[in-house]
Amino acid sequence: MRLSDSIEQFIKTMLAQEEQEVELKRNELAEYFGCAPSQINYVLATRFTPDHGYIIESRRGGGGYIRIFRMQQDTGKQLVYLLNERIGDSISALSANHLIQQLQEREIVTPNEAAIMTAAVSAQSLSLPLPEALKDALRAKILKSMLLEAARKVR
Numbered sequence: 001m002r003l004s005d006s007i008e009q010f011i012k013t014m015l016a017q018e019e020q021e022v023e024l025k026r027n028e029l030a031e032y033f034g035c036a037p038s039q040i041n042y043v044l045a046t047r048f049t050p051d052h053g054y055i056i057e058s059r060r061g062g063g064g065y066i067r068i069f070r071m072q073q074d075t076g077k078q079l080v081y082l083l084n085e086r087i088g089d090s091i092s093a094l095s096a097n098h099l100i101q102q103l104q105e106r107e108i109v110t111p112n113e114a115a116i117m118t119a120a121v122s123a124q125s126l127s128l129p130l131p132e133a134l135k136d137a138l139r140a141k142i143l144k145s146m147l148l149e150a151a152r153k154v155r
Helices: 003-018 026-033 037-047 073-087 093-105 111-120 132-154
Strands: 021-024 054-059 065-070
Touching (some): 003 021, 003 065, 021 026, 026 037, 037 065, 073 093, 073 132, 093 111, 111 132
Antiparallel strands (some): 021 065
16 A cells, blocks of 8 residues: 555544544644655645545644544535635635525525625735736635635535
């Protein structure tokens, strides 16, 4: 078995024991497997993605950690579709508003969360002297971050 496969299996076993979430220390995991922390990063980046049904939260530094969340299957499929197909690399303010309304109607986000999301991606929030294409790209990144957090909450 390759090292990457062993690391993946180890993390999945921990997730099975801990139910939906596990918190790890990158350096401790690398030491356990006798590899560089970059090998851990590789496994996380390629095998624990939203496409695979996972959300990763990471904090670097001395007290840093990696938190891995398993999404509910339905939420994960919806999220992957939203991230890749509906948002992509850019999204207009109007399209973002429609998407947020749908999320609220499906009760994936609360009315208060929807209001905050709408304000964050609004034309007023991004009223900077930038080309419209750059604003749409920035809006997409902000919306994707918020969707990942919403999916984490729903799990």
